[in-house]
Amino acid sequence: MSRDGRQQIVGLQFAPDFMGRPFVENTDVEALASTMVRLCSFPVSVLEELLEETPAMERRIYRQTMAELDEARDWLFALGRKSAREKVASFLLLITTHADPDQVADEALEIELPLKRADIADFLGLTIETVSRQITNLRKAGILEVIDRNRVNIPHLDALRQAACVEED
């Protein structure tokens, strides 16, 4: 968040993600829970000792950090180059893939939005109004159905993928 009130959410964490900066002195990360969370926390010193003793564990969080970096870079593309509609679709797609990781087929599924509109806007670099409009837009295009305030139904995942402008290999 900048001094003048502009805010940007720079990442979403899902269980069982690790958060923290071992071996780094100066770090300012701010995290807010948007759902009920069970959190397991360690003093940095203890964690660092543990990692020193257990290379496999350090390896594991190192890999997670690389994955987060790749994900952050995907969002750089989304924020820099995608339209508002594509951003919202991409967000929904992110939620679906994290909520249900082995979702491959083009099947209907219901997803729960862990964020309210204001948070989605802060995550996508948009305003609340634009997020709302684009959800309406996607609804009218038949890509999603609004169940209630924070639940939507996706009848065809592929349609959402397309709206999000995701390339398949």
Added chain:
Amino acid sequence: MSRDGRQQIVGLQFAPDFMGRPFVENTDVEALASTMVRLCSFPVSVLEELLEETPAMERRIYRQTMAELDEARDWLFALGRKSAREKVASFLLLITTHADPDQVADEALEIELPLKRADIADFLGLTIETVSRQITNLRKAGILEVIDRNRVNIPHLDALRQAACVEED
């Protein structure tokens, strides 16, 4: 780069940065040199062995990865929330701080732009024209002086810092 031609540069590397994804199978990073570069490359397998044997080295690139993640997140804010003018100023500031890391005082300095306009645009999520206009804008505001195509002079670094964070009308 997406199929329809939109492109986003997701990071800049400076010597002696490390690039690569040890311990990860599926990785697609594309890197292009924009200046003359001396590159030292290893087969992944050799690198992984080396890191297994040398925890200090793994620690080092792990820390760099964390730093890159923090940097990527700063850019998420820039791309999501900053105006075109602030983006261009932020880019110039990034170059100055990397080219001359211990630049603290508010002194004049000349900087060399390693990217052409098209690349700056792809990095900032803007168009070539907008980048050009904002450089003109900053020039007219006395924040920079254009020396030639890829060199500018910054008379007051603080003014640039201010332009990079908060926009004043």
Added chain:
DNA sequence: CGAAGATTTGAAGGTGATCAATTACGGTGG
């Protein structure tokens, strides 16, 4: 000199922001 590429500048148009009003929802108390 000529050609191709890069940059700047101009004018018009579109997307998303801003401002404003309305509607829907959830929680509380009567």
Added chain:
DNA sequence: CCACCGTAATTGATCACCTTCAAATCTTCG
């Protein structure tokens, strides 16, 4: 159960910023 209130979400109208399209200028190099 319903009235009430504060917050969240939607919708509408207008505006600003950035993009798009177009053209001129500048640079580089054969």
